[in-house]
Amino acid sequence: MTPKPDPRRRYHHGDLRNALEAAALELVAERGPHGFTLAEASRRAGVSVAAPFRHFANREALLAALALRSFAEQERRFADAVSAAAEPVAQLAAFAAAYVQFAIDERALFDMTFGADIDKASYAELEQAGQRVLDVILAPALRLCPDPRAALELVYAVGAVAHGYAAFLREGVLGIDQEAGVRAMHGAARGAEALAEALADGDRPMKL
Amino acid sequence: MTPKPDPRRRYHHGDLRNALEAAALELVAERGPHGFTLAEASRRAGVSVAAPFRHFANREALLAALALRSFAEQERRFADAVSAAAEPVAQLAAFAAAYVQFAIDERALFDMTFGADIDKASYAELEQAGQRVLDVILAPALRLCPDPRAALELVYAVGAVAHGYAAFLREGVLGIDQEAGVRAMHGAARGAEALAEALADGDRPMKL
DNA sequence: TGTGCGGTGTTAATGCTGTTCACATGGCAC
């Protein structure tokens, strides 16, 4: 046998950090958002249960690292989606649709960012990364609402409707079949359009 | 010492089920959504760690019971809020505001219903109770959209924006001060109005 | 007024978890 038919057999794993993150995502995908266990991830990576602590301060730190990756991936995807549309309203709708699409395609990654066991206050970078995700639609919002304060409100409104549909979909509120996903994407996109047109400057402010 | 300076000292607690639920809510309020532990709740109720299993099949069942209480309380509150408004659009806005208000006032209860460790599929009553919460705005939605299918879409859209703001607030995305809560309520209410007017029949369907 | 049964509690034990510690290994800089 060559010395390493399986890289995990070596005393030094070589890429344990990534292996652990991958195993964690696997576990979340298989067992749900709380099915992740340091011990099980270690087992899958072929190392002892103490090994992860050389790479992460604790269990939460591993989850935080994954949440960071999730936000980065979201930012990338949503920026692509936004830049594929021309008009601000369409850009906001594209963002909302992409948000729901991400929750479908990368359910495990999506689950890391909300409701995971992460005390966000302990990870300042996480908050910033989360904000950057919403910053993706700041430019189109500003084209609709030149007042920065109003634009920010539009950003949050569109983010809220997108996140709401994604959360409903994830919880099965809209059903568990594939069509539920399609309805969620359409609903989110249509909701974003409605909010954009209602909150855009030039329209009358809503009564009360 | 008298035999029972503390009612919890008796061999039979008398109201352990409720005591455990109360302790669980206390723990979630103190330590966050995942700070709940059967063992700690038992300690606070003054019983052994095995006692809870006389009242709940397992840890998840206790959480499910609380989620059920949460949905019931939501239904009650939201129905009140809706019936306090006259016009359908205002009713939807009142629902959204009340939704966020609930997330503020009863954070622990709110946390039980989303992202808790409950496998909803195992608790059919939970799904029904969750649906009933949204049914609260079915009547006003039907007044705006006589077509039941369109009305349901409006229900989900308003629910999504309300839930999105509540989730953002809970995660600190909108800030952690009291004013963030106010902004979330206003945003949710305004978003609900915008969605209601955009999706109401008689208006032109959104382009695309 | 006794009596026994069932619901509700206890103790003890199991196996899993996160975390820490002292120690082992081995690749890389010198």
Next chain:
DNA sequence: GTGCCATGTGAACAGCATTAACACCGCACA
């Protein structure tokens, strides 16, 4: 070639959910 340091190991600990066997005691029934 040698020694250092990052990265691994194994053993240990405490806390957790869960189960099983046993203890208590109030209430229905005689």
